[in-house]
Amino acid sequence: MTDGPPLPATARLSAGLVIMAVVLVSLGLFLVWPVVLLLVNSFNTANDWFVEPRQWGLSHWTSAFQRPGLLASLGNSILIWALTEACALPIGVAIAWTLARTKIPFSHALEFMFWVSFMVPALPTTIAWITLMDPDIGLLNVAAMKLPFVDHGPFNIFSIPGIVWAHLMAHGISIKVMLLTPAFRNMDVTLEEAARVGGAGNLRTMMRVTLPLMVTPVVLAFSLHLLRAFQSFETEYLLGLPVGIYVYSTKIFSLVRQEVPNYGEATALASISLVIIAAIIPLQRWILQRRRYTTISGQYRPGLIDLGVGNSVAFGLIVLLLVFLTVGPVAILALGSFMNRIGYFQLGFTMKHWALVLHDPVFLKALRTTLVLSTTAAVVSPLLFSVLAYILVRTRLPGRGVLDLMIWGSAAIPGILTGLGLLWLFLGTPGLNVLFGTIWALLIVVILQGNTTGVNVLKGVFVQVGADMEEAARVAGAGWLRTYVRIWIPLLMPTIVLLSVMSFVGAAGATSSIILLASRDTTTLSLLALEMASSGVNSREAASIISLFIMAFTIGSALVARALGLRMGLRREIRASPAQAPDQGPAELVPRLAG
């Protein structure tokens, strides 16, 4: 791991084993042990885990899966997921391809706006669409009913299609665009050019060459969304409940939100994610072993396709979509913060919610804590995940299968449950208990919380990159660390910036995973927003204001991250004309990158 002369093979292996052991123990402690604690305790049949003595048995598991309406809710979850994915995946792929591979104007600004839409919390987006598409009083329906021959509003947000629509307009499309655009940008144009030389048009080239090359990131995005299908609940709760549409996640949520939380049954129900993970891992491995999908090599040459008039048409359509994804929800959030009560224009406007938030003595503390947590997560998480992804993809160290399993397994249980596992971890582990109640405990949690997405996104990029550049650097005498810093980090930089922003968003918005660990002194803006929106305080307007602050900081950090990332990384997004020599190979690249 140093920049000295290369170590003998046996020394390298033993150093690798030590590193792997440290990684497995550390991650096992923070990612797997809380889940294990929950799973073990799910066999504790006491009704109140915190009050009654432990009794062991299967009652939570049997009663969980005998809950009335469980199968119907499972069916609803799958239906909503399938419909959302059927729309979001092609739209996301098409937009990512357009942004990355064509000469569409302002492609980077448009891509950034998808990041912004990802930063908008799902709750205000859903509320915005209720305001527009409520079948009785939705603004769009009211407007439509003023037309001749229209008796009933055509839109109904309180329905399965309505829930799917709300998902698409929240994060469904934007997360796909965020994950896939860097992958498309990483593609070598040579393969597409070969297809065109062979007589294929743009569409045929995309279907027969580009998309098959993108199978790794596309399957990854698909898998991650599959995992979340049984965990997201906010949208379904707001839109499904009023019309009796129950989904699997709302069952879990309601169990934990009882006066005496039923963590046992909730854990049993949430464990269904383990079945999904059992299917995802072999699929991932199969994909990772298919090295023929290498798209970045020493001969890497990007290039952009000119769609002619299609550039402007695509630009217009994407801008229209972005208006739906960002302008609407942000406007609703901002407007709502000045309303006496969100949704009631007749009650007028006020500054009192701003005064409530800004005069709250906890606000400034929460602001400080949030910035510390988010900035640390934004810097540390992507680098840590990149090393883990490197170990999984580019090394032959033993234990990689276990590491992969750990990383997927940590996503098996939703945050609303793992929060309790983490509380037990920090209270019951000697050495860690001194961190309880301090910001350090929160830091560890927020740094690691996006690991499944982060590591797997980076795995996808490592698979795309050929081995020749790393080998050339080694041949030129660079050690592992130097090669990693000077070759890999610049190559990964677009993805690292992306993950940095996602980590910032994740840390700034973290609630359920840290709520049991935070004290009054270490509370965050998101926890404060949750408290403001709770039934005790019932000020959704104040929560909107805090969301605006979180968004402002996140957008600011995203701008900084992009600026720094573009400066530090290998700038591959060549615009109108390729600026990189077509024949530039590893011999030319490595000396420049490796110094």
Next chain:
Amino acid sequence: MPEATKPEKLRGIRGLAVQRAGALALLVALSTFPSLIAAACAPKAAQTSSNSAPQAAEWNDPQWTDLIAAARREGKVVIAAGGEPSRSYPPLLDVFSQRYGVTAEMTTGNATETVNRLLAERSSGVYTVDVGLIAHNTSQRRLVPAGALTPVEPLLIHPEVTDKSLWYRGRYWFADEEQQYVFLYSGKPEDSWRFWYNSERLSPAEVATIKSLQDFFDPKWRGKHASLAISDPSGLASLIRLYLAPEAGPDWVHRFIYDSDVTFTGDRRVLETWLTQGRYPLVFPAGGTDELVDLQNAGLPIKEGQIPKQTPGLQTPSSASSIEAFDHAPHPNAAQLFVNWFLSKDGQSQVQKIDGALFGSMRDDIGYGNIDPSARRKPGVVYEYEEAEPWRAEAANAAVAQIQEWWDAKP
């Protein structure tokens, strides 16, 4: 790669400089924005009203002055609160701190999570909290059985507090079965079951047909009736009251949950929107009554209906009704000082200022201030306070278990 020309390089450097300056300016703007807005939103009058209240009666007994000195040495008192008190009571804590030079800290979050955390801490031998301002239902159902609390009465030493003649009906009021852990300091008269309706969607004649609780099962209300789910503490508290009420009882609650086509939500805002927009024009039971009153006063088409109770009496008005003292308190003297002050005339006057119309102190000597006349105890009337009866805690716990079972089995 072609060599960039000098002007291109200069443009690049300038661009980078502008980008950096922009990023820096953005960071500065973001970090100063809250304070600028705070200044703009600041009320004109200085916020010293909390100090203008009458101070606690001077008492120079050595026991009291020693307690203050010991509390000052401990430095602080940590208070666990959930829901509304965690947000609205900090001004109260400021007054206490100024009176005695002891910092008062309050936990954040909702009651369930606060209690989960406390109980998990205690099971690991970690004791962080001195005093509780947690909903009495949660306290007697979870903190008492877990052995987390210590009796309150032995802690009371201030003559303003120990003189029981200053308390309603000359006694203390507790919510727990043992009558010693969960001290009820608040209760207001309630002589009716209150429901809400949308006056544009329902005619007065239709509403007039609701004369008893059984009338909610009239088939004409199917698909029109919404209610607060038991995930909201008020929703659960309402169903417990109905379960124990002679005019409703277990059968009524069972039918209400299973067979009345009522749509439940745990979100008060959603329930409020359903009512005001008419999606569900009838709401019973409702939470956040004071907010619905505000909306009604603002001109929204909603009205309150009432059904007389068979057994009127006092009722806890909100989650902020009881105070508890924790066993193994890390700051025992500060905890004792706080409990005494909180229950004193001064402390209860401060609470009345914050809780407003909802508050009805069990002290008889603080007056009613701006409290709504309907929420005041009438002179000469002897009110029963069911939630403070020793049998009530066990009965409520049994009710909760049954309601939860029915709720879980609901399709």
